[in-house]
Amino acid sequence: MDIDGVGGKLIEQLVDRELIHTPADLFKLDLTTLTRLERMGAKSAENALASLEKAKNTTLARFIFALGIREVGEATALNLANHFKTLEALQNADLEALQQVPDVGEVVANRILAFWHEAHNVAVVNDLIAQGVHWETVETKEVIENRFKGKTVVLTGTLTQMGRNEAKALLQDMRAKVSGSVSAKTDFVIAGDAAGSKLTKAQELGVAVLTEEEFLAEIQS
């Protein structure tokens, strides 16, 4: 769920000390428990608790991604959320229904079915919701016409004006497909500072390259 201040080392400590047993237990932690941990002062503990509180307000796509189902990463989770709209619908989907989702074939569909088949997983999901984890209803927003709609876009280099995630979310809102690698099917490459091999490949393949400034000018118009 991408919670700031709650990383691998902290989770490791919490699990080792048996302070948490499931992801839902994270939301039951208090300041006293956290400050007893190594390298955890009051400030860090407060930050972690604030991040946890903030993380309760999430999106269906992020929640699905956070379930940690194999083969279901950020992109697939987003597709599943947009397709099924609710967690219940995803939970009740059969093999055939799952395969209607872009990028989901038999293998991924079976992974999802196997996840829901485990009673423990269902219990953790229910517990997370009981702890206050929630999300806005997925609505199909009206998308205004734009240059990136339906196109495949790749981000490379460091974007200085806006974060990479912000740029990605913006492109997804414009119904662009944000991919991680450049191919002949890529429509645009947006190159920030110190762009690496992806920029070289785009140039080799003759893919349109936009600088960050050009991209910003484009979305502001």
Next chain:
DNA sequence: ACGTTAAGCTGCGTCTGTTA
């Protein structure tokens, strides 16, 4: 076969808590 994605690893810079 090809394009795409997930996952894991690495290095760097920044932030923050701890310690002297």
Next chain:
DNA sequence: TAACAGACGCAGCTTAACGT
């Protein structure tokens, strides 16, 4: 108070697996 150390975010890269 300053220096140090750990944790983390971010980005690039590679590999393996999947979908078309």
